[in-house]
Amino acid sequence: MLRDIIRKEILDNITSPKFVFTFLLCTILILVSVYTGVTNYGAERKEYTAALALNKKNLESQPNYNSLAGIGVKVNKPPQVLGTVVNGIEEAVGRVAPVNIAADPNLIDSKYSSNPVFAVFGPLDLMFIVKIVLSLFAILFTYDAIVGEKERGTLKLALSNDVPRDRLILGKAIGGYISLLIPLLIPLLLSLLILLIAPNIHLAGQDWLRLLLIFLMFFLYLSVFFSLGLFVSARTSRSSTSFLVLLFAWVVIVMVIPKLAVIVASQARPIPSVHEVTAKKDAFLQQIQQEGQKTAREWIQQQQTEAAKDPKGFQDRLRKYIEDLQQDLTSQIDANNAAIERDYQLKKGAQQTLAVNLSRVSPASALTFGSMTLARTGVDEFDRFLASVRSYKPVYTKWINSKFGESINFQTGEMATISIDDMPQHVLEPERLSRSLLRTLPDFGLMAVMILVFFVGAYASFLRYDVR
Amino acid sequence: MLEAIDLTKRYEDGMIGLDSLTLKVEPGEIFCMFGANGAGKTTTINLFLDFIPPTSGTALIEGIDVHKDPLKAKRHVSFVSENVMLYGNFTAVQNLDYFSRLAGKRSLTKADYGEVLTRVGLQKEAFDRRVKNFSKGMRQKLGIAIALVKDAANILLDEPTSGLDPQSGREFLETLVQMRDRGKSVFMSTHDIFRAKLIADRVGFMRKGRLVMMKTAKELEGADLTDLYIQYMEEEPPVA
Numbered sequence: 001m002l003r004d005i006i007r008k009e010i011l012d013n014i015t016s017p018k019f020v021f022t023f024l025l026c027t028i029l030i031l032v033s034v035y036t037g038v039t040n041y042g043a044e045r046k047e048y049t050a051a052l053a054l055n056k057k058n059l060e061s062q063p064n065y066n067s068l069a070g071i072g073v074k075v076n077k078p079p080q081v082l083g084t085v086v087n088g089i090e091e092a093v094g095r096v097a098p099v100n101i102a103a104d105p106n107l108i109d110s111k112y113s114s115n116p117v118f119a120v121f122g123p124l125d126l127m128f129i130v131k132i133v134l135s136l137f138a139i140l141f142t143y144d145a146i147v148g149e150k151e152r153g154t155l156k157l158a159l160s161n162d163v164p165r166d167r168l169i170l171g172k173a174i175g176g177y178i179s180l181l182i183p184l185l186i187p188l189l190l191s192l193l194i195l196l197i198a199p200n201i202h203l204a205g206q207d208w209l210r211l212l213l214i215f216l217m218f219f220l221y222l223s224v225f226f227s228l229g230l231f232v233s234a235r236t237s238r239s240s241t242s243f244l245v246l247l248f249a250w251v252v253i254v255m256v257i258p259k260l261a262v263i264v265a266s267q268a269r270p271i272p273s274v275h276e277v278t279a280k281k282d283a284f285l286q287q288i289q290q291e292g293q294k295t296a297r298e299w300i301q302q303q304q305t306e307a308a309k310d311p312k313g314f315q316d317r318l319r320k321y322i323e324d325l326q327q328d329l330t331s332q333i334d335a336n337n338a339a340i341e342r343d344y345q346l347k348k349g350a351q352q353t354l355a356v357n358l359s360r361v362s363p364a365s366a367l368t369f370g371s372m373t374l375a376r377t378g379v380d381e382f383d384r385f386l387a388s389v390r391s392y393k394p395v396y397t398k399w400i401n402s403k404f405g406e407s408i409n410f411q412t413g414e415m416a417t418i419s420i421d422d423m424p425q426h427v428l429e430p431e432r433l434s435r436s437l438l439r440t441l442p443d444f445g446l447m448a449v450m451i452l453v454f455f456v457g458a459y460a461s462f463l464r465y466d467v468r
Numbered sequence: 469m470l471e472a473i474d475l476t477k478r479y480e481d482g483m484i485g486l487d488s489l490t491l492k493v494e495p496g497e498i499f500c501m502f503g504a505n506g507a508g509k510t511t512t513i514n515l516f517l518d519f520i521p522p523t524s525g526t527a528l529i530e531g532i533d534v535h536k537d538p539l540k541a542k543r544h545v546s547f548v549s550e551n552v553m554l555y556g557n558f559t560a561v562q563n564l565d566y567f568s569r570l571a572g573k574r575s576l577t578k579a580d581y582g583e584v585l586t587r588v589g590l591q592k593e594a595f596d597r598r599v600k601n602f603s604k605g606m607r608q609k610l611g612i613a614i615a616l617v618k619d620a621a622n623i624l625l626d627e628p629t630s631g632l633d634p635q636s637g638r639e640f641l642e643t644l645v646q647m648r649d650r651g652k653s654v655f656m657s658t659h660d661i662f663r664a665k666l667i668a669d670r671v672g673f674m675r676k677g678r679l680v681m682m683k684t685a686k687e688l689e690g691a692d693l694t695d696l697y698i699q700y701m702e703e704e705p706p707v708a
């Protein structure tokens with residue numbers, strides 16, 4: 001009997017006009033999104049390798065360490081391959097972090113800054129389609145699951161037989177879910193195929209696992225709306241009411257809660273603006289530089305008599321002194337910047353965490369953050385990258401300062417030609433899967449709990465549902 | 469056999485739906501319950517199907533208490549509802565197939581379905597058409613076919629003739645007579661006393677939830693139906 005109910009439910013769904021419409025729209029949207037994701041990634045990958053080569057050439061062509069220090073180095077953020085399905089904040093954050101002696105490194109030159117109109121629309125990635133479009137489809141497939149059968153009189157007719165109610169709702173849930181999966185699975189499998197055969201996409205073993213987890217999260221997310229739809233349809237006596245209630249719930253879950261969470265968090269945990277932070281850093285930089293110049297002048301004045309006696313020895317001592325002083329100043333600046341930055345990051349982190357956690361009561365936010373974490377295109381990944389660049393900066397400064405000191409011949413004023421072979425390289429240790437998974441556990445957990453609650457709610461409501 | 473013992477339904481809002489109905493419909497009998505809108509006919513049928521719980525009293529199908537063991541009781545009853553839309557995306561045969569399976573009849577062939585659908589007077593062309601384009605009468609016929617296929621010992625019909633044209637109405641009554649002759653207990657609610665009289669073995673008159681009068685076919689023979697109609701549809705019931 002359960003099989004008959006499931007079969008009927010699937011047949012009823014796939015012969016309906018909404019199914020054809022859903023199937024077509026799903027296929028088009030999913031394929032277009034994955035296709036654009038793949039081409040975008042290809043282009044960015046190309047740009048990235050080109051930028052790396054250009055940077056290297058640029059560095060090598062510098063005549064001396066002085067000008068090398070002047071231009072600094074550029075650290076490029078590599079595009080994430082899973083950004084093809086979950087774009088995250090890839091487009092919004094910068095792709096390049098210039099590192100030099102003076103300034104504190106930051107990511108600049110984002111895609112949105114060069115083409116701000118994109119920011120208005122956001123990326124059409126698979127995650128967006130699942131979050132907005134497919135969740136609506138899940139509602140479309142369930143809003144009249146129970147109440148619609150009541151209105152058609154088929155519920156009474158079915159229950160005039162010795163059909164247990166729990167069997168009926170179970171059959172409807174399973175059948176309904178399968179019919180929702182059909183229009184999803186086919187384009188999703190096709191898009192996996194695209195990822196598999198696209199020439200510029202190379203998914204490592206771990207990426208496949210991540211992709212699988214992302215897809216799992218998509219299905220959990222849709223199941224939340226599916227079970228919510230079932231629940232509401234078993235609690236209303238008119239399908240129009242059910243649809244309105246669900247639409248309202250959808251707006252609140254997908255649109256309102258995430259935005260509200262950000263507003264609440266920024267009120268509850270205010271942070272200094274970026275301008276304030278930069279001004280503070282600049283003020284200290286100027287002060288230190290002035291002081292440095294003064295000390296250097298004083299030192300040279302003190303040494304004047306000695307210099308006259310032994311110019312060669314003075315030359316060596318001057319070189320040593322300048323090198324030490326430079327190193328000292330730089331580390332003072334670094335320390336101060338780091339302190340300011342730490343404070344700022346701490347506050348920003350607290351605000352971010354609050355906003356994220358508040359919004360996570362909405363499965364839409366859980367999906368957003370969870371899938372971004374799994375795809376490594378989220379805020380944390382960006383923070384990690386920036387932190388790695390910032391910890392690379394002192395390593396680089398130390399190297400360039402030492403080179404700088406060594407290379408100047410103070411007698412002739414000549415400078416040695418450069419070699420960047422021993423220049424320390426920036427490295428970013430990618431986040432381990434176990435760590436990403438750990439961070440997404442709350443998201444998976446939340447969705448699972450919601451599905452359970454809604455389904456049990458639907459089940460219990462249906463056992464007492466007024467079929468008339 | 470259908471039996472109601474002191475069956476009473478008071479709705480949550482205090483409205484009395486059925487007031488102490490005691491009634492027996494024997495095998496091989498057609499009982500027509502006659503009453504205006506809101507008299508309590510549908511309430512009676514809903515109680516027999518356990519769609520609503522009784523306030524007091526008992527409804528029995530084949531001696532099984534409907535409220536205590538609804539699943540077992542429902543095995544022995546077919547139901548034709550007042551206004552069933554059925555599955556619009558399905559054809560007549562697909563609808564019939566699904567509900568026969570729910571009724572536990574899984575070995576029926578397409579020919580069997582065709583036979584039943586012909587019996588209730590559905591045109592052959594309509595068998596494989598989607599029900600969403602059916603008229604009310606065509607859907608009603610399909611609903612009757614669904615009840616026939618179940619072939620239970622008891623049949624509950626809620627105003628089944630309301631959507632039928634005269635020709636179909638006559639055919640339908642013939643089908644009911646056939647069922648009675650095969651020993652079924654038939655309970656039909658209607659406000660069409662003129663048609664009901666043609667086939668009923670007994671007629672009950674109901675108003676405001678109470679069965680106020682019962683007549684056998686014999687007693688009805690000489691009676692002026694128009695008189696009865698006016699008396700029981702429009703006047704206050706005689707004070708008991």
Ligand SMILES: Nc1ncnc2c1ncn2[C@@H]1O[C@H](COP(=O)(O)OP(=O)(O)O)[C@@H](O)[C@H]1O
Binds near residue numbers: 480483485
């Ligand atoms: N769910 C309900 N809640 C309250 N009153 C109801 C409900 N259903 C029916 N009634 C009332 O019970 C009475 C009998 O209704 P019903 O059995 O549907 O009449 P009939 O089928 O004879 O037209 C009517 O007065 C109706 O208003």
Ligand SMILES: [Mg+2]
Binds near residue numbers: 510550
């Ligand atoms: Mg009625």
